[in-house]
Amino acid sequence: MNSMHRLRSVLSTGLLVVGLVFLFLPDPTLAQIDTQLTGFQEATGLGNTDIRVTIANIVRVILGFLGIIAILLVLYGGFLWMTAAGNEDQIGKAKKVLINAGIGLLIIMSAFAITQFVLTKLQEATGTDLLGGGVGSAGAGGGFRSSAALGTTIESHYPERNEKNVPRNAPIVITFKIAVDPASIMTLAKDKTTALGTPQDAGAGLPPKYDDLKTDVIRIYPVTGALKDKKIEEKSVAAFVSMTPDQKTFMFEPVVLLGSSAEQTEYRVELSGAIMNSKGKPLFGNTKNPYDWNFTVSTLVDNTPPKVTGAFPAMSTTKDTPRNIAVMINFNEPIFPIAASGKVADGFNNLVVGEVQGGNTIKPTLGTFRITNNYRTIEFQADDASNSCGKNTCGKEIYCLPGPAQMQVLARAAELKSPGSTDPAAKINLLASPATLGLTGVVDMAKNSLDGGGLNAANADGKAQGPTADNFYFLFRTSGEKDVIIPRILSADPGILKDGVAVDAQPKIQFSKPMLYSTFSDVMLYADPVSNGVGFSKNFTESAMGEDNPASKFYDTQSAVTLYHGTAFAPEAKYSPHLPSTIMDAAYNCMYPAVDTMGCKDTDASKPWCCNGNASASACIPSGS
């Protein structure tokens, strides 16, 4: 009890970051096989480079070898001279060797300079960071670096890296980890009176306006198809920009449909270093071309409405749910963020979590709706001071749902302009609702209204019928209790200190409870050496919970996170996921790996970290990170 108390007090300082680190090492043999097949382009950092660039790189390597030979010749000449001992013949020979080696070196250096110049020009033309700038092999550092911002500066983006079959009417969406200055991304309309990025002149039933993308700051352009040979400036896509109120998620809606109906078209998105954070500082530091990715657009337009695949807590008439939980709804496809993000106190009404009162009225609980899990999950966290629940084990103030109470969760379908129409322009009736761009309910990325189907999904028929038929809702009961069970890691794949890991293995970590996805933005994937870092996004999955788990008293699911990385791990580099104690479960309990089942069972408050399965008194962030 005493040690438990000490443990609590240590944790409640909120200062400690408890890390759980796994190390694993990709298999160099496997890597070789992989690089010859699918991973070749990424692993070499050549991206979409054509044969000219490849040849230029080969020439550079050959010149490097010739340079070494020339230097060896200089050494040989010097050696001859030193050991000549006045022998004129040998001195003469030495002079000849030195002069010739010198001339050779000059030629090689000029050739090297020319190659470098050609590579620079090609880099400008192809948009690939070929020169890398890092130590080690040509290009490799550059290719990885331009992807590694995902998971560090960028939380997620849609479409994902290398995603196929993206519909032609998809927007491009980027979520940054911190607030971004919208003026660095978009041109502001002159008559604008409302806050940046929110629609203006939206009154009197007029459709809301957006702002224009600065196409030199974020470039979206086709790399295949009819326009492929045009200059980037000429083929960059014009787009309207909108953003969520926290200034972290930006939606870029192309003015015309992407791609063509005749053939699949590959697109590239490039972020420049001109993007500023909300304090006016460069978001990516000094990096000139910090991030880019490609995806492929299909020949089709998305006219299929999104569906709900699951929700938390589970609908139940027999089990009461503790009060201190977040509410989550999962969807079968990514959801357009601004239609599903907002604060109840600001009038956001597209989703409601509230207490059922007499006469079928719902009293909305104050809180915030967020979009997470690569835009597939909407999460609700209460923030009503009257429902304050005290502090959790890591010292964070938390807010509960009302309890005991009968609760209802509602996700509205968006109003339809002409129900049943498949014409993309006639799908959604944009109302004068400035906070959500006129979207009155949940829509997918292509703005198809939710096929929620009502209670028990009776109308989930693949057709968008609008409200109220296609509103999604369910009921659950809260108890007066709080859930204070600490979430545990049940398994990790690859396991701790595992080597021989495939370069395309996607690390997966299984938790004992449903987790609060939005807190996973603090998860890191460190690389040693650091230049081999890969970008990663987080995909969550849920599975049925075993009855032996004490948490199943309340819940029916566990959750797992997969660190999905679009570029291959570098062979023979070490990687370590870092899971800090700021990760929370769906009842706001912080993770505490030092009492975990992954090898660390130490409850000594002086060793709060768990590193590679061993309790540790200090943080376990590996060297090089």
Ligand SMILES: [Ca+2]
């Ligand atoms: Ca869809």
Ligand SMILES: [Ca+2]
């Ligand atoms: Ca329907």
